[in-house]
Amino acid sequence: MKIKFISLLIIAVLYSCSKENAKILDVSSPNKAVEVNFNLNGEGKPFYTVRFNNKTVVDTSYLGFDFKDVDDFEKNFKINNTSTSSFNETWQMPWGEQLDVVNNYNELKIELQENNETARLMTVVFKVYDDGIGFRYEFPEQANFKGDIYINDEHTEFNLTEDYKTFWIPGDWDIYEHLYNTTKLSEIDALQFANHKNLAQTYIPENAVNTPVTMVGSDGTYLSFHEAALIDYSGMTLKVDTENLNLKSNLVGSENTDYKVKKTVPFNTPWRTIQISDNAPDLIESKLIVNLNEPNKLGDVSWFKPMKYTGVWWEMHLGKSSWDYGMTQDMSTWTDGGKSHGRHGATTENVKSFIDFSAKNNIGGVLVEGWNTGWEHWIGFEDREGVFDFVTPYPDYDIDEVTRYAKEKGVEIIMHHETSAATETYEKQQDTAYALMQKYGMHAVKSGYVGKILPKGEYHHGQYMVNQYNNAAIKAAKYEVAVNAHEPIKATGLRRTYPNIISREGLRGQEFNAWASDGGNPPEHLPIVAFTRMLSGPIDYTPGIFNIKFDEYKKDNQVNTTIAQQLALYVVIYSPVQMAADLVEHYEANPEPLQFIRDVGVDWQQTKVLNGEVGDYVTIARQERGTGNWFVGGITDENARTIDLTFDFLDDNQDYEVIIYKDGKNAHWDNNPLDITIEKIDITKDSKLSVNLAEGGGFAMSLKKI
Template sequence: MNPNYKKKALRFITAFLVLLSPLLVTSQTITSPDKNFSLQFELKENGRPYYSLTYKDKPVIKSSKLGIEVKDAPSFMDGFTISKSAQLTSDTSWEPVMGEEKTIRNHYNELEVTLAQSQNNNRIIKLRFRLFNDGLGFRYEFPKQADLNYFVIKEEHTEFNLAGNHKIFWIPGDYDTNEYAYTTSKIAEIPALQKKATIEINAQQPISKPSVQTPSMMKSDNGLYINIHEAALINYPAMQLEVDASSFKFKSHLVPDAVGNKGYMQTDTQTPWRTIVVSDKATDILASKLILNLNEPTKYKDVSWIKPVKYIGVWWEYFVAGKSTWAYGKENNVKLGQDFSKLTPNGKHGATNERVIHYIDFAAKNGFDAVLVEGWNVGWEDWIGNWKEEVFDFVTPYPDFDVAKLRDYAASKGVKIIMHHETSGSATNYERRLDRAFQFMKDNNYGAVKTGYVGQIIPRGEHHDGQWMVNHYINVAERAADYKIMVNSHEAVRPTGLHRTYPNWFAQESARGTEFEAMGGLNPDHTTILPFTRLMGGPMDFTPGIFQTDLTYYNTGGNQHVNTTLAKQLAYYVTMYSPLQMAADIPENYDRFPDAFQFIKDVAVDWDNTYVLEAEPGDYVTIARKAKGKNEWFVGSVTDENSRTANLKFDYLPKGKKYIATIYADGKDASWNGKQQSYVVSTMKVDSKTTLKQFMAPGGGFAISIKEVPAK
């Protein structure tokens, strides 16, 4: 055969294969930058997309289906061919407005796969995978195209086919609350434990099938730590996880709306990222910034007004068995617009001029930035349980709360007052009044607001974690930014890293917090789990700092106590990250323990660096942090119901310098259910070579403040 003919034929065949390659290629593989992770994407039977993930050659996610089921239209489930694929590497850094690190590296390898459905006029979707050194993020994308404008999601069918019967730290799947206590079990045990775990909450709708919420934290028998969550939850319902306990498989379950639909979509659009953080070290899970990195940078031009806040508040006294109340009057049937000065005072109203001035004075004396005041506004007499739409107007104070007087007094002391907007779940009422409420705040020098969504949601039939409410929370953050107001939301959907995009949405509750210590108590292991679950998505307004742990102190009956030691309450300021930190107890109780209170006054709330020293979910967490812009470090360590000795290194300190460490530790006889207020304060000199073994009592902890030795 003519050699030239051979060359021409070879070139033709090569070109033909290149043209056909999108139809022939059915799988793609990428690895993480450090090569520890490997992701495989492939099309299997009938063009159905699947993915799998390994870490250091250990299976994390076995071959798992992907797909979106659409209502009254062809679904994005199968019939696909790969029409195009592309890979890229990105390695950048960015600085958060506030955070655990001054600078965050964003380094990943990306695979973008374009899938076409020939039976639907080659309608396309894209699957985008980003593989980091700490795990995987992926999402569905729907480009604008001739045959795809609007569609309604019936269900998302993303699977997480786990490699074994892992130990899991979980709360039940629910459309309206994430304030459950955590259960620790094997995946296979979830169905049998679901009923017991689904304790009564004020507003809830548990999923009927065995299910868990995200962030879901697991540990495999072969030593892998696996965390499943989502990032950048925008214009989409939150993802729950249905549990197939026999095959150890999770499947996405989206929160529905009032008519049962899951999401209303218009192209160009995308889903949130589904995230899988993995390591063979528990400390790496807590150090991961994968979820933050998958969120978009903020578009705010000016962020100078967004600042960390340390605050106290007229709050805890409402929980300690009726010491005071949110409501002003005795009546239980009130309406907006009536003359509230004619109500019969109940004699226990907490938000009075006198009481608030006392808190302002305490804040000013001890260097706090702000005072939260709950119960200042009319409507609290019948605010809960009636599914009532117009409960609060967010601008009218009770007769014993003088807005102008307290505004001016706080300003004279260099203290801000934090506004409180409890909506009682009536988001429609709040949205109608939002601009007026924020203008009222701006006029009266309020720089931050605590929002609340206790109760069933209005619009009736919507859920706290559905698409409508997800968009509502974001709308509140965006509108607040127009008025330079920071937002701390309670009873909202759990966070997904959106504090990068909306940095004024700087804290959330969205979990079982300190208030439950006055309502039956938190399990001693609760706060050794939260950093691996709820806090993976963003800062939590946990409201620590309760010093009067025995609540019988208030002589109101019962034998309730806070299930921690006093020293553990101090440790929370380091282990439970938030740029908004509350000293939650009553001022009088801090006056009784001035040496312990010193740590709360000293501890930073914004950080340059974070070092996760020791951790095991459900057992213990030890974290050190460097204060933003200062040569000061703080350490916090907490344990579960077992006593423990932490092994500390100080090698994060600059070499060649000496420091004074003030240690706030459990007393030898301390215990979460015994002598909770037993603590000792000591000092020692430390440097980068120092090691320390520090005791923690059952349910206890310790905190350390580290400062440079002053130059002579």
């Protein structure tokens, strides 16, 4: 990866001030729109405020810590020193939404010391960008505060100045697979979802929200709260004070300890982030989260190639086949004394059919789920340790033949590791499993962590599991393996530091349309996701379902979009691995819309968000690396609308051939989801175009130079 440093300006300004003579300290973004002020109150409690376009958006918000066995860090501080600096670089993504990323911020560093005999030290660092802020706590090496430190919780506040319209999911310690709610900040009630019937492993102990949580103000101010560089720490939820419009950090804990985080001084916390904009599209274009992470530590990762993929996955959710080899569909009883029941999906023959289809249709990979032994006891059993074997295939899956055939066809097999959240079993087998992948030339693995975490008492988003996810990916890089994690910890921009962290689930995905009893994901789901979950990083949402109703398998379920929106998702919902998720026969029955999946890129030179509003609609244009071709995707919620497009992102004096895949005149996500119109036109940079989107609909466009 090539890194270009444009400029680095360091200006150090030292202050010496006591609690009685504290000065207001401030730092502004390079364009002066975002301003952070820091100070201590009369008790020596540190606090900050944030202004955007000369308006206070975060008022007096206190900072501090609740420690176990030692005095808290909350008050009685003095400011020893402060320093400011400016930084400006352009770095390059080895894969991503764009090639060049500008990392330009002004920094304020405040060195605090307790004003007592202990005199412990803590530094607060603010980085202020044009698109928001990040701040973190740093604990330097010191004589009076050393060794292991046990954190009960942070006292990081975000004190808001308005009852914002808020798009949120509950602060669940185990999953992110909730539908988004749209309420005022003062109306958030997360505890109502504590016993969700479709989410067996949910745990919501407080009226809190998970991040990213996005808000829209009455004056068109947009805020999104999250965190960056989550390493060896607990995930942060935000506890909501509905009366005072206050958010406060609430770290994910464990039943096995009487603290939430264990650290050793010196250490830094993750960055606490606020993305700030006066328009919704800029939230998506922001690179604040990745910029707050350290540069690439892996070096050359060209062994991973962004790709589209098919696979043995959707058919199991439909009930056409099963993951297990010797049990019935509901995985509750043995049949034939443990012999195959004949419904196993990951057979040599079936996988070869996906390889053939992928090779014919410009699709680079095939995912194979259910290939390895252990699926008979993977869920619903109290003790799942030792169940899965990550190197031993079922009798009807010839891994040697499958990988040979795939290589012959120019297709890569994507490995699948379902851990069933049995972490010790996976740890013990990781080296062997990754070595097997390396032997067969497999460079991508989809990992899963379904179920309650083992050891008992741990949660998916606590410090224990943060380390599990991160360490698995770091180890995978040694074997040239990239990780697409499901049931994961949240994305926090670590893909910059470890570019083999390629994608993850971390939301209510496509499979809920196949088996949830609550009607699946409503049409508004993805227009919210684009401005919430997607701000944190790539999403493996598995688009491309053509058989919208799937009456052949499940008459009571369906995908709640039009087929045109399923095409649009390849552009709108970003991931460097994009699945063509439907069955081969459903694609072969619809060759015209399939052409867009054949053509669409997956790795981008640049991205432009053309328009959008949180929860309503969004239109995104992306230029493919290498070819220079552009692709545009637009989606809407349950409301039909007309999108007006201009093309000023195209090259001057150049004609483009455009294929438009759009909702037909009578299209509707429920009544007529397969109504699609495909047109060819020519355009230039000066062209204008209006596209009608049906209820729950969308459109996709490919633009190639003539």
